Amino acid sequence: MCSINRRAVLRSASLTAAAASSSAALGACSGDSGQGASTARVAIANARIFDGEQVLDQHCVLIEGGSIVGITGIAPSDASVVDAAGATLLPGLIDSHVHTSEEGLRDALLFGVTTELEMQGGFDAEGRKAIAGRDDLADVRSAGFSLTAPGGHPSELVPEDGPPGDGADGPPEGESGANPAASEVTTPEEAVRAVRTxxxxxxxxxxxxxxxxxxxxxxxxxxxxDATVRAGVLETRRLGKLAVAHTLTVAATEQALAAGMNGLAHLFIDRPHTREIVEAVVRSGAFVTPCLCLNASIMGRTGAELAADPRVGPRLDPEWLATLNGSLNRYPQGDFDAVLATAGALHAAGVDLLVGTDVSVAWPELGGMAHGASVHHEMQLLVRAGLTPIAALRAATSVPARRFGLTDRGRIVPGARADLVLVGGDPTTNISDSLSIKEVWRRGVRLAR
Structure with a gap:
């Protein structure tokens, strides 16, 4: 679900166009400080290593120049050592469905989410380039504005003047009104032009x-x-891009699959799954980002339990804590257990599931989610749906990296970006341990905590 109208997107999910450089302090192990990828040679030693696919026999990861340069049994003598005994090293996590801002990217990184995929918002190419050089924020990829019908979703969710704090005069000074192409299309020809734009x-x-x-x-x-959607999808694929659909019902899912979508950015919540709909998704080859946190919120469930976790609440600003304790509550008659069963059935059938939260702005009426923290809640819900902890971790690391063509991340392998998160305990057996965050690295830069 896209949780904000165009004005709110421009205000709350836009990037400082010329992002000012701010210090991203490195930990003592790096022997360096300031902005930019670390050039020191660092060994994260004695860790349990989940490489994005499986747990490795080796226990030491070497990073240098912002990249992973080796995986060994013991730390070499020429490296600064981070002793990770009793902890698990994971690839940086990926949230595959957000509507974000600089604040959101900062919070995401605090919780080990090193990449956010924006499904509607104001991050243009220039803005993303500015973010790429800042190691105090998560990285971001963006769809820009989605295609919708005149007066269509998401206009119904927010008053015309937007959430509290949203201005009527466009984005505040310094923020970008990036990619302001009209979202509304009515014909196949308009859809093709909008995709090209x-x-x-x-x-x-x-x-x-x-x-x-x-x-x-x-x-x-x-x-x-149908014809408008199909034309847009065909043009998207012709131009070598992924086509992703907002689909909260079975009918929407069927329309998206018929149009040839590469992925579904939601899981339908209006009906229990059937063998036929599961098989249709399998045949399509599409991935599914269930956004279970969002589905729970639509049904009136809040994120209060997550907010009460001492590993979460103290790290959130008051407005985000209030948002996490809120919910949309638009479909209280929904059956959340049926939604979990659908996610489990799709996974069992071999469909790629991706972790995504649909977190957007700090507003309780769009609540139940918070940047970064809710990725961990989503993994917990996937485990409730029947995935193993390892499968849930894959859904937040290697699977979205593979499906979105992010070949430099999502895995702990030589040559990959040194986007890493160190957590206490063993989330490969107890998924809740993913929240026991000890350290985060982005491009080899150790986040100041």
Whole structure:
């Protein structure tokens, strides 16, 4: 679900166009400080290593110049050593569905989320380039603005003047109104032009809204026609980009699959799954980002239990703590256990599931999620749905990296970015341990904590 209208996106999910350099202090082990990828040779030693796919026999990862340069049994004598005894080293986590901001990227990194994939928002190519050089923020990829029908989703979710604090005069000084192409399309020809505009503007993938509104308390929302969606998807794929769809119902899912989507940015919540719909997803080859945290929020469930976790609450600003304790509550009649069963059935059938939260702005009416923290909640919910802890960790690391073509991350392998998170305990057997964060590295830079 895209949780904000265009004005709110421009305000709350935009990037400082010329991001000012700010210090990202390195830990003592790096022997360096300041901005930019670390050049020191560092050994993270004595760790349990989950490489994005499996637990390794080796226990030491070498990083240098922002990259992983080796995986060994013991630390070499020429490296500064971080003793990780009793802890598990993971690839930096990936949230595959957000609507973000500089604040959101900062919070994400605190919780070991080193990459956010923005499914609607204001990060253009220039803005993403500025973020790429800042090791105090998570990295970001973006769809720009999604395609939707005139008056269609997400216009029903937020008052015209946007969430509290949203200004009527566009983004505040210093923030970017990036990629301001009109979201609304009515014909196949307009869809093709809109896709081209987004690709020319630097969108990394293209998002399509397929939403009739009945699970969001706004039945009979205008929707793009099948022909319009298909034309947009064909152009997206012709241009070498991924086509991703907002789909919260079975009917929307079927329309998206028929149009040839590469991925579904949501899991349907209006009906229990059937063998037929599971098989249709399997045949399509599409991935699914269930956004279980979001589905729970739509059904009136809050993130209060996560907020009460001492590893979470103290790290959040008051407005985000209030947001995590809120919910959308648009479809209280929904059956969340059925949604979990659907996620489990898709995984069992071999569908790639990706961790995504649909977190957006600090507003309790769009609540139940918080940047970074809710990735860990999503993994816990995937385990409740029947995935093993290792499968849930893959869904936040190697699987989204593979499906979105992020070949430099999501794995702990030589040559990959040194985007890493060290956690106490063993999340490969107890997924809750992923929240016991001890250290985070982005491009080899150790985050000041």
């Amino acid at each position: 987004r690709v020319d503007g630097g969108s990394d993938f293209i998002k399509f809204m397929i939403e009739d509104g009945h699970v969001l308390g706004a039945p009979d929302l205008p929707m793009m026609s």
